[in-house]
Each structure stands twice: as C-alpha cells, then as structure tokens.
Amino acid sequence: MLSRRTIVYASLAAVFMIGLGAFSTYVRWDVTHRPWEYDGWRRITWPFPRDGWDEGQAWRGHGLEVYVRPKLGFCGNCDTGVVDDSEVDRVTDIDLVDPLFTPVASGQRIQITDLVGRSRIYKLRSRGSSQLAEAIAVSYRCDLVVAIVVGNVADEELRRKARRFLEADPVQDWINAQLGEK
Amino acid sequence: MMRLVLFIASLPLLASAALAQQQKIGDPPEASNMRLVGWNDLQARSAYQPTIHHQGDRWIAYIGHHGGTDAVPDPVNPMTGKAEPNGTSIVDVTDPANPKYLRHIPGQEGKYEAGGAQMVRVCDGASLPKGDKNAVYMLRTFGSEAHEIWNVADPANPKLVTRLAGLKDTHKSWWECDTGIAYLVSGAPDWRVRRMTQVYDLSDPVHPKKIRDFGLPGQQPGATGAVPTELHGPISTGPRGNRVYFGYGTNKGGILQIVDREKLLKGPAAPTDENLRSPEVGRLSMSAWNGAHTTFPMLQMPVAEFAADGEGAKRDIVMIVDEAIQNECREARQMVWFADVSIEARPMMISSWTVPEASGHFCQRGGRFGAHSSNESMDPVFYKKMAFIAFFNAGIRALDVRDPYHPVEMGYFIPAITEKTDKRCVREGGQDRCKTAIQTNNVETDSRGYIYIVDRANTGLHILELAGPARAVAGLK
Incomplete structure (x- = not known):
C-alpha cells in the first residue's frame, strides 16, 4: 500500500x-x-462551410477581406513549392469565394515573411464584373499557407497593405502556431 | 476519493506505458497469424510499389523507390560502389527465405516524392499483342518527369526500351498485360492538376500510341472554376469487365469514379467537359476528410448472408484505401472503406475498417499511422478472400473480406526496425521532435501465397506468409 x-x-x-x-x-x-483588432483590421467569423482542412482566420479592413489558413502536407512538390499558376488555381480556396473565378492574368512570385510561393489575381464573376480577388499560396517544405484578399486588389497600395498585414504579428503568430512554430 | 487520487497519480505511468510502445532497435517484430520468411534491406532505400512477377522458373520482385532523404540523398549501391539516386530495385525472390538483390536501376535525382521511380508494373512480351515474345517489359515512372519501359528478360541486366517524357508529375499507373492498354498517371503540362490520366496503347512497347488524356471535368486545359480533386491511380478490369476504377485524392476529398472502359478508349479524345463526362457510369464522393488512394475492385462477390435473398446474393465491391499523410495522427484517420457498386449509378459505402489505435498506441509511436494501400494482385489465392492493407507504423494487416459488409482482421505483422530505419519528425515549439518507427508503405502478393511488404522509412522488403487460422481463410494448407 x-x-x-x-x-x-x-x-x-x-x-x-x-x-x-x-x-x-x-x-x-x-x-x-481572441477578438483581434489591429491597424484597421478586425477579425470576423470564418465564413466558409467546413471542409477537409481546419478552419482558417478571416479579417476585414481597409475595404478588403482577407482569408488565410495553413494546409499541412498539401504541397505538390515539397522541394520546389508552388511554382505554377494552375497550382494557385487549385489550392488557394479561391473557389470558396467564387466558384466562377476567372484569372485576370498570369500569376507572379511572392514572398510572405520567409515563405515563398505564387499569387494570382482573379475576377469574381458571381459578384459582378468589377469584383476582384488575389489568391496567394506560399509554402514551407510540404506545408502550404494560402490566403485570399477580396476587394479592389487592382490598387497596388491596397495589395501591399494586405500583404503587410499577412506579415504582421496577429497573422504570423497564429500561422506559426498552426505550423508548429516553423 | 482515494480511487480518484490513485487514478490521477497513475496518469504519468500511463504516459510512460505509451512511450514503452515505441519501437527500439533489437525489439522483435510484432505479429499475429503472420510470420517472416525472408528479408532484404533494399540498400536502405525508401520503398513504394512492389510488383512480383513469375518469370520462367524464377520469381522476381520489382520495387519502386521514392527519392533519397535529407541525410542520404543518393545511397551507395554496394554492387557498383557508386552513390545512385533511388530508382528501382530488382530482387530474385524465387527462394523467399533468401531473397537475392540483382540490380538497382537509378531513378530521377531528388529527395522524397521529388525523385526516385515510385511505380512499377510488369508484363510478359508473350502476353502483349505486339510485344517481343522473348521480352519481359517493366513499366516504371522516372520521378515526376517520365514513364519508362525496360526489357527485364534478364532481370540482372535491364535494357531501356522506351521513354515518355516531358511531364510535370507521374504516379500509380495501371497496365493491362493482355491488351497492352496502359492508364498512365501523368502530369500533362497544360492540365490544371498535377496528376491526370494519359491512356496509351503499349501493346507494342517499342512504339507507344497515345489514345487520349482523361480526368474529371474541370481539370482539363482551358477549364475555369474550381479544380476537382486530382487523380491518384486507376485499376482496370480489362475488356472482360469493361470497367476502370479511378481513385482521386489521397487523404482528402476522395472520389471513386467508375468508367466504361470501351467508351473511354473509343470515345472522342478531345478533353472537353462533355467528352470527359461521357465514359463515367458512376461516382462516389467521399468525405472531405478521406481520400481514395487505391480503388480495388472485387466484383461478383457471393455474400453468405445474402445467399437466400431473391436479389443481390452477389455484390460488386470496391475496396477503397485512403492514405495517411501526417505524422503522429495530425489529420483525420485514413482507413479502409468498402463500397457496394452493384448499382453503379448509386454506389454506396457499406463498411469501413481501421486498426484500433489503442491496440498499439500508434499515434505516439512516431511516423504515420493509418492506411496507405492494399495488395492489387487478383490471383485466386487471396482474391475476394483476404486483403492486405499497409498501415504505416501498424505494419501490414490481413483482412478477411469474404463478407465485405463485415471485414474482420485475421492477422498482422509489424517488422522490427533496424539501424537503417529513418526517423520521422513533427514540429513542436519550433523544434523537430523525431521518433523512429516502421512505415509499411505498400504490399503485394504472389500466387504462391507470399506477402511482400516494403517500408517507406528505409527498412527494406519483408516477405511474409500467413499462419494459423488466417491460412485457412485463404484456403492455404
């Protein structure tokens, strides 16, 4: 005993x-x-139906909406990361925002903090001919982080503002927690 | 109260019991109704598909490999003394107790899934309508960039015959040895997915003829909108069954697509929505949490429980195996599903099976836990009786599938790890935390009743046989 x-x-x-x-x-x-407010951005409820990935985070501010979430283990090629536009079409969840998305032009290389990938601008046909969104897919090894910025992303200054927000602490702290603080 | 206190106090002991489940070098294999017959280390190369071929009076195992690891990108081939990118291992398994390594054919440079030559299928020239009767042809992927056909009539001295290059990915192809029709999992550069199907006539392996490109509507060049889940691999029943079962997705958004083979081969080839939709006779969409890695048809299965029924005594079944991707259970469980596709337009999931996690504390052992693939041989020795499921750190599991509505495990084998077994890591607090565990990746059987399992974590090829009541299920003495 x-x-x-x-x-x-x-x-x-x-x-x-x-x-x-x-x-x-x-x-x-x-x-x-935590209900975040940061530099003109306010966190809103994740608006999309449940799917195979964990829920992401959504923010609204400066006339834009930003949706972001990691997709662990989803990179097509863990060595090269996201290197072509078809992969941006396929992995970024742009179809959740508008199933009738149409690319406006070829995408371009993008870097968010130390994560590298590709971004592309789309016309959201369901929302009217003038509605645009920028879809972003960056990767770390085999893990992806995808983001969509909805609004007047033809305005370069607004696009830069959204990217700065994606690199800011509120977003990065959360992403790092999801990725196991990579 | 005292019981509660004792229970709480025992929690750390329970945790340490789970830790004790981790494999250590020197531990024996874990087994039930299966036993080890022979082993080869495959030069410590990460292994994907094994294909066993009866070649004259010999039995030869052809084993595809993933690319190398960060630690050893190009392992040294002791037969040549050179560092070679992982490719295809050729092993004489005529005497399964003493497998003899014959040859390594290097694959594409690159690590993990970015290199190697994962997939392999083999057909005799004598069975192909226009093949060289003296040849034995091995179809393999070359990393992500090509498919190759080699003449392996002398398995120790393979000769390259044909190369289909210019692709952005490849994977789990299927080749009908009696017709030569091949369903090559490829990445045509202009398609919107990494992996789709290129249907080829390889009845004359020297002169491949392209028949068409195929995929789900929305994946083709020029399509707009959402991109459907990409292909993993097909299995054809040939002209007699006239069906091809395509599995889309690995661990998410799985789709089983049932296709009329005749319409696929003879329908209009232009990849329009309409032409891609036309050969489809049925489709089963799975949960967003599960994929369709392997779609293995078991048609016209007599189900004892339904024997006296006026209809439906025989059922067409497709066994669908998902692939676990994440280490240490960081995703939804990937397992085995049985779909009744007797009414092809209305396929229905009827049962599922998984290894009970608690039976080995597999989520804490390290590496992946969950299903990956099944054997694909339709040889009568096991077909429609016993299925073998590769379950990563839970080894190989033998299922009695005679009643697919109620599959029952009859045995398992979890190989011992060796000093060559590679670690598997997860990130915690910004650091890698690694464990070493067996990662049984793929399995195949031969008509003698041997089971061949290969390890993703570099532990090699294990040749097994059934024992005890499991042998009786297969009708083996």
Whole structure:
C-alpha cells in the first residue's frame, strides 16, 4: 500500500501536470479565438462551410477581406513549392469565394515573411464584373499557407497593405502556431 | 476519493506505458497469424510499389523507390560502389527465405516524392499483342518527369526500351498485360492538376500510341472554376469487365469514379467537359476528410448472408484505401472503406475498417499511422478472400473480406526496425521532435501465397506468409 505522503506528492504532481496542460490549451485557444483588432483590421467569423482542412482566420479592413489558413502536407512538390499558376488555381480556396473565378492574368512570385510561393489575381464573376480577388499560396517544405484578399486588389497600395498585414504579428503568430512554430 | 487520487497519480505511468510502445532497435517484430520468411534491406532505400512477377522458373520482385532523404540523398549501391539516386530495385525472390538483390536501376535525382521511380508494373512480351515474345517489359515512372519501359528478360541486366517524357508529375499507373492498354498517371503540362490520366496503347512497347488524356471535368486545359480533386491511380478490369476504377485524392476529398472502359478508349479524345463526362457510369464522393488512394475492385462477390435473398446474393465491391499523410495522427484517420457498386449509378459505402489505435498506441509511436494501400494482385489465392492493407507504423494487416459488409482482421505483422530505419519528425515549439518507427508503405502478393511488404522509412522488403487460422481463410494448407 502506498504511504499517505507518496499519494499526496503524486497527486500534487498530477494536478501540476494537468494544470500545465490546461494552461497550454487555454493559450492555444486564446491565440485562435481572441477578438483581434489591429491597424484597421478586425477579425470576423470564418465564413466558409467546413471542409477537409481546419478552419482558417478571416479579417476585414481597409475595404478588403482577407482569408488565410495553413494546409499541412498539401504541397505538390515539397522541394520546389508552388511554382505554377494552375497550382494557385487549385489550392488557394479561391473557389470558396467564387466558384466562377476567372484569372485576370498570369500569376507572379511572392514572398510572405520567409515563405515563398505564387499569387494570382482573379475576377469574381458571381459578384459582378468589377469584383476582384488575389489568391496567394506560399509554402514551407510540404506545408502550404494560402490566403485570399477580396476587394479592389487592382490598387497596388491596397495589395501591399494586405500583404503587410499577412506579415504582421496577429497573422504570423497564429500561422506559426498552426505550423508548429516553423 | 482515494480511487480518484490513485487514478490521477497513475496518469504519468500511463504516459510512460505509451512511450514503452515505441519501437527500439533489437525489439522483435510484432505479429499475429503472420510470420517472416525472408528479408532484404533494399540498400536502405525508401520503398513504394512492389510488383512480383513469375518469370520462367524464377520469381522476381520489382520495387519502386521514392527519392533519397535529407541525410542520404543518393545511397551507395554496394554492387557498383557508386552513390545512385533511388530508382528501382530488382530482387530474385524465387527462394523467399533468401531473397537475392540483382540490380538497382537509378531513378530521377531528388529527395522524397521529388525523385526516385515510385511505380512499377510488369508484363510478359508473350502476353502483349505486339510485344517481343522473348521480352519481359517493366513499366516504371522516372520521378515526376517520365514513364519508362525496360526489357527485364534478364532481370540482372535491364535494357531501356522506351521513354515518355516531358511531364510535370507521374504516379500509380495501371497496365493491362493482355491488351497492352496502359492508364498512365501523368502530369500533362497544360492540365490544371498535377496528376491526370494519359491512356496509351503499349501493346507494342517499342512504339507507344497515345489514345487520349482523361480526368474529371474541370481539370482539363482551358477549364475555369474550381479544380476537382486530382487523380491518384486507376485499376482496370480489362475488356472482360469493361470497367476502370479511378481513385482521386489521397487523404482528402476522395472520389471513386467508375468508367466504361470501351467508351473511354473509343470515345472522342478531345478533353472537353462533355467528352470527359461521357465514359463515367458512376461516382462516389467521399468525405472531405478521406481520400481514395487505391480503388480495388472485387466484383461478383457471393455474400453468405445474402445467399437466400431473391436479389443481390452477389455484390460488386470496391475496396477503397485512403492514405495517411501526417505524422503522429495530425489529420483525420485514413482507413479502409468498402463500397457496394452493384448499382453503379448509386454506389454506396457499406463498411469501413481501421486498426484500433489503442491496440498499439500508434499515434505516439512516431511516423504515420493509418492506411496507405492494399495488395492489387487478383490471383485466386487471396482474391475476394483476404486483403492486405499497409498501415504505416501498424505494419501490414490481413483482412478477411469474404463478407465485405463485415471485414474482420485475421492477422498482422509489424517488422522490427533496424539501424537503417529513418526517423520521422513533427514540429513542436519550433523544434523537430523525431521518433523512429516502421512505415509499411505498400504490399503485394504472389500466387504462391507470399506477402511482400516494403517500408517507406528505409527498412527494406519483408516477405511474409500467413499462419494459423488466417491460412485457412485463404484456403492455404
């Protein structure tokens, strides 16, 4: 039979471990769900139906909407990353925003912090002829991070503003947590 | 109260029990109703598809490989003394207790899925309508950029016959040995997906003839809108069955597409929505959480429970195997599904099967846990009786599928790790945390009843046989 002292010490250790786990879970939950406001951006509810990937985060600000989420293990080629436009069409969830998306032009190389990939601008035909969106896919090894910026992305200054926001702490902290702090 | 305290206090002990499940070098294999017959290390190359071919009086295993690892991009071939990019291993398994490594054919330079030569199929020239009767042809992928056909009549001295290049990806092709029709999983440069089907007539392997490109409507060049899930691989029942079962998706958004082979081969080839839709006779869309890596048809299966029924005593079944992608269970469980496709226009999922995680604490062992692929041989020794499922760190699992509505596990084998077994890592707190575990990736069988499993984490080829009641299910003595 265990002594009373052993039981008390073991219980304290167990309580400490459970508390540590609960705190860690809370911090993770808090990073995910905290109502962010940052430099004119406000977090909104993820608007898309559930699919095979974890829910992303969505923000609204400066006349734009930004949707971003990691897709772990989804890169077509872990060495090259995203290098062609068809992959941007396929992986960025642009079809969630508008199934009738049409590319406006060829895409271009893009870098968000140290993640490199490709971006492309689309016309959102379901929303009217003037509605545009920029889809972005960058990768780290085999993991993708995809983002969509909806609004007047023909305006280069607005596009830059959205990219700066994607590189800002609120987005990066969350992405890093999702990617295992890569 | 005291019980609660004891339970809480025992939690760390339970955690350490789970840690004790991790494989260590020197531990024996774990097995039930399966036993090891022979082993070859395959030069410590990460392995994908094994194909076993009866060649004269010999049995030869052709094994495709992924590219090398970060640590060893090009392992040294001890037979040549040279560092060679992973390609195809050719092993004489006539005596399964003493497999003899014959030859390594290098593949495309590149690590992991970016290199190697993962896929391999073999047909005798004598069975192909226009083949050289003395030849044995091996169809393989060359990394992401080409398909190749080699004459392996002398398996120790293969000769390149044909190369179909200029692709952006390749994968799990199928080749009908009696007609020569091949469904090559390719990446045609202008298609909107990495992987689609190029149908070829390879009845004369020296002079390949392209028949058409094929995929789901929306994947073709010039299409707009959402891009449907990309192909993983097809399996054809040939002219007699007149069906091709295409599996799309690996671990997400799976689709089983049932295609009329005749219409596919003879229909208009231009890749328009209408022409791509025309050969399809049925489709089963799976959950966004599961893919369709292998779609293995088992047609006209008598189901004992339905024997007295006025209709439906025999069922057309497709076994669908998903592929686990993430290490340490960081995704939805990938497993085995059975679809009743007797009414082709209304296919229906009827059962599923997975290894119970708690039976080995597999989520904590390291590497991937979940299904990857099944054997694809339709030889009567196992066909419609026993299916073998590669389950990564849970090894190979033998399922009694005689009643596909209620599949039952009859045995398993989890090989021991070796000093060559590669680690598998996950990121935690910005650091890699790595564990070493077996990663049984693919499996094939031969008509003698041997089971060949290969390891993605460089542990080689294990040749197994059934034991105990599992042998009885297959009718083996």
